[in-house]
Amino acid sequence: MSHSTAEKLVYMANQIATAFSQETHEAAVADTRTHIKKFWDPRMRTMIAEHLAHGGEGLSPIAREALEGLQAPKAA
Numbered sequence: 104m105s106h107s108t109a110e111k112l113v114y115m116a117n118q119i120a121t122a123f124s125q126e127t128h129e130a131a132v133a134d135t136r137t138h139i140k141k142f143w144d145p146r147m148r149t150m151i152a153e154h155l156a157h158g159g160e161g162l163s164p165i166a167r168e169a170l171e172g173l174q175a176p177k178a179a
Contacts, residue, residue: 112151113161120165128165135169148173 119138123131139148155162155170162170 108150109154110161112147112154113166116151116166116170117161117163120163120169124165131165132168132172135165136173139169139173 116135116139120131120135123134123138125131126134139151143151151170152173154160155167159167159170
């Protein structure tokens, strides 16, 4: 994965987390996770999971926690 792709996905995950940040922390994490699960394609989820596995640099606390609870899609 290119560095710029990782940066874009981190930016997007953080934007989603920010959109839900007025909720309780638990709800923000759950809603961020649900949004990513519903609207990101499997390749995007796999790439962000790889980024997280390598430290997850740049992810906000809500985005990081949401992604930690999100299983990477299974290979077809």
